[in-house]
Amino acid sequence: MLGRRGLVRMIAGALALSALALGCGKKDGGANGDAAKQAESDPYWKVGSYLSLSGEETAFGVDSKEGIELAIDEINQAGGVKGKPIKILFEDNKSKPEEATNKVLQLIDRDEVIAVLGEVASSRSRAGGIVANRKKVPMITPSSTNPDVTKVGPYVFRACFTDxxxxxxxxxxxxxxxxxxxxxxxxxxxxxxxxxxxxxxxxxxxxxxxxxxxxxxxxxxxxxxxxxxxxxxxxxxxxxxxxxxxxxxxxxxxxxxxxxxxxxxxxxxxxxxxxxxxxxxxxxxxxxxxxxHYAPDVPWPNSQAFVKKYKERYNRTPSSMAAQAYDAAKLLADAMSRAKEMTPDGIRQAIQETKGFQGATGTITIDAERNADKPVVxxxxxxxxxxxxxxxxxxxxxx
Structure with missing residues (x-):
C-alpha cells in the first residue's frame, strides 16, 4: 500500500510520461502531421509572413506587407482557396537576422501556419529559410536575390531573379x-x-x-x-x-x-x-x-492592373517590393489551389511545378533550383x- 509520498511520486511520474509521450508524438515539421489535419478543419488557411516592419529597412517591409495584404484580399474576395479564405499572420523581425529566425519559429510552432512569405533582405531570408526547411514548411521570399537563399533546402523558393x-x-x-x-x-x-x-x-x-x-x-x-x-x-x-x-x-x-x-x-x-x-x-x-523587377510604368497588362489597384488602396505608386510581395502571395495561392494535398509538402510540390504564372512583375516559372525565371527591367x-x-x-x- 502506497503512502502519501509514494502516491505523489507515482502521479508525478505518470504526468511526466504523458508529457513525454505528447512531446514525442508531435512532429518537428510544425504545420505537418496533426497540425495539417487541424488546418483542414479550420475555417481558413493560416499563412505566416515575417518582414522588416521596424528597423533599418522598414520601408521594404511596409511595402511588402501592403503588397501581400492587397493580394490576399483579392484572393479571398474571389472565393479564397478551395472554398476557404486565407488568414495572413504578420511578424516583425526588426530588420535583424536573429529575429527572423525567432519569428519563423513562432509562426510555425505557435501559429501552425502551412506556408510562409518573407523576407526581403537575403540575410534574413536565409536565416528564416533554414528554420522553414528544417520544419518542412514551404517558404517563398518575394525579393531576396542572393543565390544562397534557396540553397538551404527544398522548401525554400523565391519569386524574384537571383543576383x-x-x-x-x-x-x-x-x-x-x-x-x-x-x-x-x-x-x-x-x-x-x-x-x-x-x-x-x-x-x-x-x-x-x-x-x-x-x-x-x-x-x-x-x-x-x-x-x-x-x-x-x-x-x-x-x-x-x-x-x-x-x-x-x-x-x-x-x-x-x-x-x-x-x-x-x-x-x-x-x-x-x-x-x-x-x-x-x-x-x-x-x-x-x-x-x-518592374517599374510603375512598365508596359505589361498585369502590372498596370496591379498599379491601379495599389494606388486606389494606398494612394501612392507601388515599389517593386510591393509588386514582388503581391506576386509571391498570388503565386502561393495559385500553388495551394493546385496542390493535391493541403499539407506543407503538397503545397511545396505545387510551388515547384509553377510554370508561366502571370504576375505583376512578369511571367514567372519556378526552375529546378526553386528560383524564378523571369524578366529583368x-x-x-x-x-x-x-x-x-x-x-x-x-x-x-x-x-
Missing part, C-alpha cells in the same frame, strides 16, 4: 549597352546581398573585356562615404556600380554630388527601389540607372521618378 543574373545584367548594361569599359565598384562588405552582387558584377565585367579600375567596400553602419568617393573619382571610372540598399545610396548620392561626381555616373540594383531614395536624393541621382531615375527604360531577357545574361 548572379542581376549582377551579370548590370555589367552587360554598362559594358555592352552604355559602352563604358572602365568601371568603379562600391559595395557593403558585411551584407550578403551587396557583396554577392559585387562578385557577380566583377566577374562579368572581366568576361566582357571591361575593367574594374577601383573598388571600395564599406560597412553598412557607415554614413560618411566621402573618402571612398574621392578615391573612386581619382581612378577616373566612366561609371560606378553601387549594388546597395537605398539607406546607403541616398547619402552616397549627396556626398558624391558635393565631390563633383554626377548621379548619372551611377548604376545600381533593386535595393535602390524605395520612395525614400527619391525623397532624399532624386535630384542628385538624375539620370542614374538600376536593375529591377532597367529603371532610370528621370525627372525625380523611377521610369521604365528597357526589359532584358534573363536567359541572355546566362550566355
Amino acid at each position: 548572379d543574373v542581376q549582377g551579370r545584367m548590370g555589367a552587360q548594361f554598362i559594358v555592352s549597352t552604355l559602352k563604358k569599359k572602365k568601371v568603379g565598384l562600391l559595395f557593403a562588405s558585411d551584407d550578403l546581398y551587396s557583396s554577392g552582387l559585387a562578385k557577380e558584377f566583377r566577374d562579368e565585367v572581366k568576361r566582357l573585356g571591361g575593367e574594374v579600375v577601383m573598388e571600395k567596400s564599406f560597412l553598412k553602419k557607415e554614413t560618411n562615404f566621402t573618402t571612398y568617393i574621392n578615391e573612386l573619382k581619382s581612378a577616373n571610372p566612366e561609371m560606378i556600380y553601387a549594388p546597395i540598399y537605398y539607406t546607403s545610396m541616398a547619402p552616397i548620392a549627396r556626398q558624391a554630388k558635393a565631390a563633383g561626381v554626377p548621379g548619372s555616373m551611377f548604376v545600381g540594383s533593386d535595393g535602390w527601389d524605395a520612395d525614400e531614395l527619391l525623397r532624399d536624393a532624386a535630384e542628385e541621382l538624375e539620370g542614374a540607372y538600376f536593375t529591377n 532597367i529603371v532610370q531615375i528621370k525627372d525625380k521618378q523611377f521610369t521604365y527604360y528597357a526589359t532584358v531577357n534573363e536567359k541572355s545574361a546566362k550566355q
Whole structure:
C-alpha cells in the first residue's frame, strides 16, 4: 500500500510520461502531421509572413506587407482557396537576422501556419529559410536575390531573379549597352546581398573585356562615404556600380554630388527601389540607372492592373517590393489551389511545378533550383521618378 509520498511520486511520474509521450508524438515539421489535419478543419488557411516592419529597412517591409495584404484580399474576395479564405499572420523581425529566425519559429510552432512569405533582405531570408526547411514548411521570399537563399533546402523558393543574373545584367548594361569599359565598384562588405552582387558584377565585367579600375567596400553602419568617393573619382571610372540598399545610396548620392561626381555616373540594383531614395536624393541621382523587377510604368497588362489597384488602396505608386510581395502571395495561392494535398509538402510540390504564372512583375516559372525565371527591367531615375527604360531577357545574361 502506497503512502502519501509514494502516491505523489507515482502521479508525478505518470504526468511526466504523458508529457513525454505528447512531446514525442508531435512532429518537428510544425504545420505537418496533426497540425495539417487541424488546418483542414479550420475555417481558413493560416499563412505566416515575417518582414522588416521596424528597423533599418522598414520601408521594404511596409511595402511588402501592403503588397501581400492587397493580394490576399483579392484572393479571398474571389472565393479564397478551395472554398476557404486565407488568414495572413504578420511578424516583425526588426530588420535583424536573429529575429527572423525567432519569428519563423513562432509562426510555425505557435501559429501552425502551412506556408510562409518573407523576407526581403537575403540575410534574413536565409536565416528564416533554414528554420522553414528544417520544419518542412514551404517558404517563398518575394525579393531576396542572393543565390544562397534557396540553397538551404527544398522548401525554400523565391519569386524574384537571383543576383548572379542581376549582377551579370548590370555589367552587360554598362559594358555592352552604355559602352563604358572602365568601371568603379562600391559595395557593403558585411551584407550578403551587396557583396554577392559585387562578385557577380566583377566577374562579368572581366568576361566582357571591361575593367574594374577601383573598388571600395564599406560597412553598412557607415554614413560618411566621402573618402571612398574621392578615391573612386581619382581612378577616373566612366561609371560606378553601387549594388546597395537605398539607406546607403541616398547619402552616397549627396556626398558624391558635393565631390563633383554626377548621379548619372551611377548604376545600381533593386535595393535602390524605395520612395525614400527619391525623397532624399532624386535630384542628385538624375539620370542614374538600376536593375529591377518592374517599374510603375512598365508596359505589361498585369502590372498596370496591379498599379491601379495599389494606388486606389494606398494612394501612392507601388515599389517593386510591393509588386514582388503581391506576386509571391498570388503565386502561393495559385500553388495551394493546385496542390493535391493541403499539407506543407503538397503545397511545396505545387510551388515547384509553377510554370508561366502571370504576375505583376512578369511571367514567372519556378526552375529546378526553386528560383524564378523571369524578366529583368532597367529603371532610370528621370525627372525625380523611377521610369521604365528597357526589359532584358534573363536567359541572355546566362550566355
